[in-house]
Amino acid sequence: MIAYLGRRLIQSVLILLGISLITFALLYLLPADPVRQIAGRSATPATVESIRRQLGLDQPFLVQYGRYLWNLLHGDLGRSYIQRSEVAQLIVARLPATLLLMVGAIVCELAIGLTMGVVAAVRRGSNTDQSLMVASFIGVSAPQFVVGLLLLYVFAVRLSWFPIGGYGTFSHLVLPSLTVGILGAGWYARMMRSSMIDVLRQDYIRTARAKGLARVTVLMRHALPNAILPIIAMIGIDIGILMGGIVVVESVFGWPGIGQLVWQAIQRVDIPIIMGITLVSAFAIVLGNFLADIIAPFIDPRIKLR
Known part of the structure; x- marks a missing residue:
């Protein structure tokens, strides 16, 4: 039983890791720009780039994904771009x-x-x-x-x-x-x-x-x-x-x-x-x-x- 639970735990972690990688990659490749949604239509290019740097969205894919995994290991699901609240709190409120x-x-x-x-x-x-x-x-x-x-x-x-x-x-x-x-x-x-x-x-x-x-x-x-x-x-x-x-x-x-x-x-x-x-x-x-x-x-x- 212990060996079975150990194998299933490893499999579960790998599955979740794979899902996180695929989802993050798909969202990274989206043609829509989240920074434009945050900044608004009237924002200047300088404002858009400033917000992009603050959110770390100007970094390469692997850097962004690595930072996300590191935060995830510490129980941090990130912060909503639009609602300016912790994602974990938003999910728990609807759970x-x-x-x-x-x-x-x-x-x-x-x-x-x-x-x-x-x-x-x-x-x-x-x-x-x-x-x-x-x-x-x-x-x-x-x-x-x-x-x-x-x-x-x-x-x-x-x-x-x-x-x-x-x-x-x-x-x-x-x-x-x-x-x-x-x-x-x-x-x-x-x-x-x-x-x-x-x-x-x-x-x-x-x-x-x-x-x-x-x-x-x-x-x-x-x-x-x-x-x-x-x-x-x-x-x-x-x-x-x-x-x-x-x-x-x-x-x-x-x-x-x-x-x-x-x-x-x-x-x-x-x-x-x-x-x-x-x-x-x-x-x-x-x-x-x-x-x-x-x-x-x-x-x-x-x-x-x-």
């Missing part, structure tokens, strides 16, 4: 809202997707199976802003069950989580159906049925724990995606998460914020996959960490 939406969305994805997948697998080839798979395809294909606006119109405007937007209470969380959850549920349903069908063909399922165990017991106790293993890996990926923020959903519902912050940063070419949120999202994906690997052996003892 609670993002985490709340992430948890709510994953709960909705699992509740809807796993239920659809299991029912479709059990009734494979029936009208129910086909209807659920069509519904999952529609959920995956539907644009988020369309789903969000439709939910707002029905449940907030017409029925007045939930607030139109904002943040702070459980009622504010329901519609944004459901919007994200409907999209993810389609993927989970299709994955769960495929995995469950494969498991239901196994010999130990036939043996459990031959022993006279109830159908629900066979499904919940023997089939589901093995079929759910691919879903755990998907959750690890979802954590990183949702941590990066969902710009469309946050905009539709006025949700003050990281997505809005990074979108504003992209519009203003605020490189420190873009780098900071990219690394936080990458770290979340790495951490999510690591936790998924750790949890898997507890669900299926046949899996060994090596």
Whole structure:
């Protein structure tokens, strides 16, 4: 276990290092000039060059990247060019809202997707199976802003069950989580159906049925724990995606998460914020996959960490 954790730690550091290098290089090659955004249109060339020197943007690429890594090792994500605040503080301020939406969305994805997948697998080839798979395809294909606006119109405007937007209470969380959850549920349903069908063909399922165990017991106790293993890996990926923020959903519902912050940063070419949120999202994906690997052996003892 210790050797495995050590290898995974080294791999994680290398992955994050590679992501930081690629992201920094792409932002360095951008045709847009962040100094012009800071200085304004009326700034003189002398003012622009002065700001460029102050920010160290006149240095070669390797010098800039090396300085960024050195600051990163000391926990410094940099300072926003536009907002004049520490990037870490800006991210931490938006983090609670993002985490709340992430948890709510994953709960909705699992509740809807796993239920659809299991029912479709059990009734494979029936009208129910086909209807659920069509519904999952529609959920995956539907644009988020369309789903969000439709939910707002029905449940907030017409029925007045939930607030139109904002943040702070459980009622504010329901519609944004459901919007994200409907999209993810389609993927989970299709994955769960495929995995469950494969498991239901196994010999130990036939043996459990031959022993006279109830159908629900066979499904919940023997089939589901093995079929759910691919879903755990998907959750690890979802954590990183949702941590990066969902710009469309946050905009539709006025949700003050990281997505809005990074979108504003992209519009203003605020490189420190873009780098900071990219690394936080990458770290979340790495951490999510690591936790998924750790949890898997507890669900299926046949899996060994090596």
